[in-house]
Amino acid sequence: MPSDNKKSDLKTMSPEMRERQKIMSRMTPEEKIMHKWRCHYEKATPQLLEVIEYCQKDNRIVPHAWRQIIGKYMKFTHRNKFTEYPPLKSSLILGASHAPDIEKRQRFLTQIYWCYKNMFMSSMFKDIMETSTEDWVVGYYQEDKISLELIKREYARWLNVNYYPEHNIYNYCTNHHKKHKKIETAEKLHDNQEGVLDDESTTFIGSR
Numbered sequence: 001m002p003s004d005n006k007k008s009d010l011k012t013m014s015p016e017m018r019e020r021q022k023i024m025s026r027m028t029p030e031e032k033i034m035h036k037w038r039c040h041y042e043k044a045t046p047q048l049l050e051v052i053e054y055c056q057k058d059n060r061i062v063p064h065a066w067r068q069i070i071g072k073y074m075k076f077t078h079r080n081k082f083t084e085y086p087p088l089k090s091s092l093i094l095g096a097s098h099a100p101d102i103e104k105r106q107r108f109l110t111q112i113y114w115c116y117k118n119m120f121m122s123s124m125f126k127d128i129m130e131t132s133t134e135d136w137v138v139g140y141y142q143e144d145k146i147s148l149e150l151i152k153r154e155y156a157r158w159l160n161v162n163y164y165p166e167h168n169i170y171n172y173c174t175n176h177h178k179k180h181k182k183i184e185t186a187e188k189l190h191d192n193q194e195g196v197l198d199d200e201s202t203t204f205i206g207s208r
Helices: 002-012 015-025 029-055 066-074 101-117 121-129 148-158 176-207
Strands: 060-063 136-138
Touching (some): 029 101, 029 121, 066 101, 066 121
């Protein structure tokens, strides 16, 4: 009976699949691994390029549900244990929500690149493309788009590859980011001063 099943499988198998099986049967284990990665990159590279473009369109920074999306992949790597996967840094959201938008975008895109380099691109592509256009954090200022080359540099930094001069996203941004940082600093100082004045005026009025 098993042999009959195999025969029926061979009958229904496409000529391309039969040829592929023949090729695979003649490969060494190392060649099979290389073939696996080659097939992955053939499919995943166009997806990566499309996602990088899409994720920066209309000044998008990161999906609102990004913590839940990336959480599915964080379990494959651990800060304090050795795993077969390289480090995957946490998102710059929640506790790190004070980070500038350009840094949040860089971290977000590098996390996507991590998925590309570790054969999770198909599922990540699906997660991103199924996110509604309304479910994104959108930058207040128009941010520079981050190229694949800069994403690769940041990913290399995660792997402890050092660059000279040291890789810094602000080295590749236009001067308006410095202006934005100055404005944000001024706004924070203004808010802090208002808070102090409010506290003092309340205390003074109450003391009367």
